[in-house]
Amino acid sequence: MTGEKSAVIIGAGIGGITTSIYLAKKGYNVAVFEKNSAPGGRCGQLIRDGHRFDLGATMLMMPDIYREIFESLGIPLFEDGEIKPLANLYNIYFDNNDVFTFSPDRDKMKLQHEKIEPGSFVKSQKYITDGYEIFQIGINKLIGRNFDNVFQFANFKNLGMLIKLKTYISNWNYVKKFFQNTHLRMAYTFQNIYVGQSPFNSPALFSMVPAAELTEGSFFPKGGMYSIVEKLLSEARSSGVQFHFNKPAEKIRVNGKKAESIIFEDGSEVKADIIVANADLPYVYRRLLPDRGKSRRLDRKKYSCSAICFHWGLDKIYPQLGHHSVILSDGFREGLDRIFKDKSVGDHPSFYIHAPARTDPSAAPAGHDTLSFIVGAGHVDKNMKQDWEYLKKKTRSAVIQRLKQLGLEDIEKHIKFEVCYTPENWESACNISRGSVFGSLAHNLLQMGYFRPHNQHNRYKNLYFVGGSTHPGNGIPNVLLSAKLTAERILKN
Numbered sequence: 001m002t003g004e005k006s007a008v009i010i011g012a013g014i015g016g017i018t019t020s021i022y023l024a025k026k027g028y029n030v031a032v033f034e035k036n037s038a039p040g041g042r043c044g045q046l047i048r049d050g051h052r053f054d055l056g057a058t059m060l061m062m063p064d065i066y067r068e069i070f071e072s073l074g075i076p077l078f079e080d081g082e083i084k085p086l087a088n089l090y091n092i093y094f095d096n097n098d099v100f101t102f103s104p105d106r107d108k109m110k111l112q113h114e115k116i117e118p119g120s121f122v123k124s125q126k127y128i129t130d131g132y133e134i135f136q137i138g139i140n141k142l143i144g145r146n147f148d149n150v151f152q153f154a155n156f157k158n159l160g161m162l163i164k165l166k167t168y169i170s171n172w173n174y175v176k177k178f179f180q181n182t183h184l185r186m187a188y189t190f191q192n193i194y195v196g197q198s199p200f201n202s203p204a205l206f207s208m209v210p211a212a213e214l215t216e217g218s219f220f221p222k223g224g225m226y227s228i229v230e231k232l233l234s235e236a237r238s239s240g241v242q243f244h245f246n247k248p249a250e251k252i253r254v255n256g257k258k259a260e261s262i263i264f265e266d267g268s269e270v271k272a273d274i275i276v277a278n279a280d281l282p283y284v285y286r287r288l289l290p291d292r293g294k295s296r297r298l299d300r301k302k303y304s305c306s307a308i309c310f311h312w313g314l315d316k317i318y319p320q321l322g323h324h325s326v327i328l329s330d331g332f333r334e335g336l337d338r339i340f341k342d343k344s345v346g347d348h349p350s351f352y353i354h355a356p357a358r359t360d361p362s363a364a365p366a367g368h369d370t371l372s373f374i375v376g377a378g379h380v381d382k383n384m385k386q387d388w389e390y391l392k393k394k395t396r397s398a399v400i401q402r403l404k405q406l407g408l409e410d411i412e413k414h415i416k417f418e419v420c421y422t423p424e425n426w427e428s429a430c431n432i433s434r435g436s437v438f439g440s441l442a443h444n445l446l447q448m449g450y451f452r453p454h455n456q457h458n459r460y461k462n463l464y465f466v467g468g469s470t471h472p473g474n475g476i477p478n479v480l481l482s483a484k485l486t487a488e489r490i491l492k493n
């Protein structure tokens with residue numbers, strides 16, 4: 001490589017591409033090496049027979065974080081009007097056939113709340129205001145900053161912050177203070193699954209997710225979430241970043257306290273001043289680095305759950321389904337226990353449906369439909385092995401059965417083709433430890449902030465990490481912040 005300072009990045013996920021732009025704009029000679037044939041990682045895309053699927057992320061939420069990062073990179077994002085706010089966040093379907101439309105429209109919410117539980121609308125407003133305050137404190141004090149030492153995180157002053165962030169109570173016990181009705185409690189906590197956790201077992205800090213959604217809204221870009229990857233990619237290329245696809249890294253060669261080069265599966269080697277790993281952090285320690293001790297310690301940490309995803313191209317449109325639908329089963333708690341305790345899938349699972357053609361007709365050929373389903377599942381666990389092929393079939397039947405109850409009786413015979421990702425497929429598709437697609441490492445208090453694996457290696461000081469498995473965590477807004485924080489650390493050093 002030529003140029004004064006060189007940086008190589010392993011992985012062209014959102015984290016890797018975003019970091020590459022920050023570094024290139026500061027004069028680094030940057031090259032990104034991706035194992036797959038296309039960029040995007042867990043925000044990847046599949047196009048088949050005119051049907052376009054977002055393979056991972058489907059919702060653009062917390063738009064202010066996107067705005068901040070894209071502005072800092074000089075990329076116009078919302079200006080061209082191609083990213084539109086959705087009138088409704090999602091329709092939530094319960095087993096008793098009640099439908100609750102989550103919407104930033106307060107009048108709409110009030111009517112529905114009062115029907116389900118009189119007096120609950122006022123309480124929901126308190127829940128949302130408090131949750132949004134948690135979100136803002138979180139951004140300023142926990143999520144949006146680097147920690148240089150443990151005292152910056154765990155100090156007397158921050159004790160008050162951790163209390164304000166509701167880290168002392170589970171999300172479920174917290175929501176119980178607001179609503180008597182179980183369906184309302186489910187509606188305001190299921191979002192915990194976005195970070196791969198159960199509301200019964202994670203802090204009420206995550207009440208910030210529905211609060212942020214209801215306050216700032218949810219958006220959808222023309223072309224799907226992959227268009228975010230395309231915008232980043234285009235800026236990276238114009239900033240001089242070189243991309244190499246089908247180029248899996250096999251080892252990071254170290255010497256003393258320095259990471260010297262990357263050795264690829266094809267035997268080639270690239271040296272650089274700075275190495276950034278966007279690939280899943282526990283995987284990098286386990287497979288690319290020589291330090292077995294640290295890898296074993298990472299292996300003992302808690303991991304987020306996984307998902308079984310079905311993508312269907314259909315020769316019929318089901319207009320009953322809005323852009324985003326969430327099916328919450330009355331066996332909500334048992335379903336979560338099956339995921340988190342048994343590392344399996346519930347018999348009557350809750351699940352999510354993405355129908356992108358409702359907002360962007362180009363996602364499907366005329367008269368046809370493009371639907372994706374995400375069903376929470378246990379992660380791959382060597383001590384609790386699952387027959388994922390069997391679970392895939394069983395889950396597919398359960399999904400179809402539930403869709404029939406919703407009135408989509410003939411849906412099965414209109415599926416033209418299906419693409420499915422099980423936890424094992426996720427593990428191999430993006431090298432995500434245990435197929436824990438929502439950040440790999442779980443987001444419990446002892447694995448967040450300073451306690452989440454750091455974005456700089458503590459021995460090889462020129463080796464950095466970026467992405468959902470390092471600070472601050474999973475979800476595109478967090479990964480964008482991660483890129484900013486990692487780039488800041490590199491540039492500061």
Ligand SMILES: Cc1cc2nc3c(=O)[nH]c(=O)nc-3n(C[C@H](O)[C@H](O)[C@H](O)COP(=O)(O)OP(=O)(O)OC[C@H]3O[C@@H](n4cnc5c(N)ncnc54)[C@H](O)[C@@H]3O)c2cc1C
Pocket residue numbers: 010011012013014015016033034035036039040041042043055056057058059060061247248249250278279280307309374429430431437438439466467468469474475476477479
């Ligand atoms: C089903 C699902 C739904 C989601 N929904 C949403 C949503 O609605 N909204 C939202 O904001 N977020 C969502 N997310 C989360 C979001 O997609 C991720 O947080 C984000 O895309 C992760 O980006 P990343 O850069 O950290 O990692 P990745 O996308 O995993 O990128 C890492 C890259 O490194 C590559 N790599 C790995 N090993 C090597 C190697 N040895 N050599 C070279 N390259 C390598 C991988 O192939 C990959 O491309 C969802 C995720 C999933 C799975």
